[in-house]
Amino acid sequence: MSFLSLNNVEVAYDKVFLAIKGVSLTVEEGSMVALLGANGAGKSTTLKTISGLLAPERGEVRRGQVLFRGQDIGQLAPPERVRMGLVHVMEGRRIFEHLTPDDNLLAAYPGRSAKSSFSQLREQAYAYFPRLAERSKSKAGYLSGGEQQMLAIARALMTEPRLIMLDEPSLGLAPVLVKEIFTIIREINRKHGVSVLLVEQNARAALDVADHAYLIENGNIVMSGTTEELKRNPDIQEFYLGGGERVDYHNVKHYRRRKRWLA
Template identity: 50%
Template sequence: MGLTLTNVDVVYGGVIQVLRSANIEVPDGKMVVLLGSNGAGKTTTLRAISGLLHADLGEVTAGEIQFNGKNIANGDPIGIFDLGIVQVLEGRKVLEHLTVEQNLRIGAHRRSDLRAVKHDLEKVYNYFPRLPDLLPRTAGYLSGGEMQMLLIGRALMAAPKLLILDEPSMGLAPMLVEQLFEVIGRINREEGMTVLLVEQNARAAIRQCDYGYVMDGGRIVLHGTREQLEQNQDVQEFYLGLSIGEERRNFRDVKHYRRRKRWLG
């Protein structure tokens, strides 16, 4: 069944509306990417799914968020986690004073099947062969790339049904970004794991996804398959750095009113 957002509005502090009638579908076993500029509402969308809005005085004020047939809008974060929704937050939030091994094992803290936990730990090592060498290291002293491997590995230790990744490539060297997305693609294909990905690196994200959405001003303004996104002129210009029949331009160089006019027709 997967995840479905239907006409979701999110308001902060009872005043500021950030999401406006957002409709997103993440089918079981698929990888879906959510694109958009800073402030478009992407992270708010993820927080609405994970139940983390309350920390910022946010609330889903309209619509439904369904996960495997259950409405989780404004739900308890622990209850949502126990349903199998696990989010890797933006900003590489490792437990800095614990070792790499302790971080990984904490990911499985709500699981009781030790044999399955051990099996999943071996799978994490398979996806990230660098981690076994880092087990005794204090997590706060890892490089950015090593931290991101650890965070995704820790999330996998929770045996998620839906893995949510918020800007996993931020601050990483291009070669590491390519390697990271290859691993995320393998996890999706080999484990059949459903993945929702928010990412600024549109080229790398679209290459791995099955379907994608573009968000602007809290609204979904475009959606389509990988092939449709790659061939869409607006996506090429604003997110892939290409222009059709004119000089190459950057998304930030396009006036906001012109961008919205093109998105919304």
């Protein structure tokens, strides 16, 4: 039994626009899975389907199942899913800018239902992100983009997740910060056995840290496999990694490279 599985899920916005069309994917316990694709491919919608955050955007699941630890969670409210161990770090960080990092962490702490104390979880979060500890009393709005992304992940860890979903954690960050944050995410995954579902446009960074990957285009899963398999795929190399075939345009009058899965 898979830790998380989406089975033939279809999502529509405003009862008209189909955002994802029969998406199926699995995340095994303790694994790290990347979901790749361009803007508008359906990546964020897939995460919101899992976390239950479609309704505020007038989205709904038309068919299919979302199973977490063997339970159909389709009818559960987002807070119930968080209590089960699902946490979603949304694109754009969404931190409380008027609060300090300490207060942001406190806002996410589940209180009596937590297995660990607030101080234990805060200490763990700051151990992963020591620069946040140095800025713990500053307003979060004054942190750099990288520090705000670290805070968003640290805040998610306060819920003691079993599965953490990250939506574009590299967005707007310098390559050195992307590498640092992805290394920490991988450490969290390996040290604590927290499963990770990573949505990324930065395919190279995602494939370097994940175990398995899916490629979504126009709301459909068009490819899946181990990250090593996807790295070797010529279409992935050309369209997502900046490599692959090279065409001598001086010797051809017309050229349009088609992705093999669209043929």
